Amino acid sequence: MLKQQRADYILDKLNEIYPETPIPLDHKNNFELLVAVLLSAQCTDIRVNQVTPALFALADNAFDMQHVPLDDIYKIVRPCGLAPQKSSAISVLSKMLVEQYDGVVPDDWKALESLPGVGHKTAGVVMSQGFGHPAFPVDTHIHRLAQRWGLTKGNSVTQTERDLKKLFPKETWNALHLQIIFYGREFCSARGCDGRVCEICTTCYPNRKNPLIAHKP
Template identity: 40%
Template sequence: MKIFDILKKTYPDARTALNFSNPFELLIATILSAQCTDKRVNEVTRELFKWYRTPEDYLKLGQEELEKQIRSCGFYHNKAKNILETCRILVKEFGGKVPSNIDDLMKLPGVGRKTANVVMSNAFGIPAIGVDTHVFRVSHRLGLSDGKTPERVEEDLMALLPVEMWSLSHHLLIYHGRNICHSRKPQCDRCPVNSLCRYFLTIS
């Protein structure tokens, strides 16, 4: 697919901003990342992971103290509650390990389809496309999908791309969304794929 060839050349270092290879740490960081900048998640987790590295560590920490630690990420009450319940399930049902399939991951509170896919692809190397707001918006603009839900966009992208491109396409579309294809004011004049973009066609 030509669009992704260009994006790959344009963003040769596109990779996750939540750069954790440890599945458990990536899971926690990704739960925290909901409606929060990756910059702040990295700040909070850099401190958090110094002291708390396993599900047992968080269960010992407790709700109130965890809320304080993650407060600046927003939605801290729900996130703390979800993280602790997730840790309980990990200990009780998965031997303290993070499962690597989407069904088990999505049973964890605080883990939706996007987070589950990110954990699978970034921590376990399983081809998957996490559809966040960037991927959703950019895919629609480019004309890669007309899906009304993230799941439909995910299906369209998977049908469009070879399996070995799934994980990378997630990073490329996010990178592009953050750098050029902004929600409000997309920088179409300096977009490397504007000649292939459906949205650019409608406005020019």
């Protein structure tokens, strides 16, 4: 298969397996989504969903969160890892949202990325899942699968994002990045598939004889 043929097949297959793409992080508003995505860095969505109910019971908006003592935030988010950085980021970004954006999560890439703890990937998730703008947030898992499926040779998530955006129609991006995550967890995990096990890998590369070692970003 040529690269575009692989992309077309993958899109059809993922649409078949995952016609619905529920957002995996529990939230009731864009502030909660922003905080949940921030917490999900180097942490599972399951763990984040276990932690956020207690956090959002204290404060589910920037106005209230800015007044929550930092130590109280830290004690709740500690199971997510990187707790000192994450708790500080939640506290500071809440104050920034109140001071600069009237407590509202901004519908703007540059503004989101200016917030502490919010990188390009986190901003992309909020822009796509929170505001519905076309975005293709790429994490290390999507980066690994894109390499296994021959969609990129990039050594960074930035390059992988550019390559994927060229291959797939813009209107598919928001659902597709979730579909790839779902498929990776279910069929093409880091330990469960080495590029020669799951259906997409074996269809794209039926003659692959050696395990594929993805370049880490």
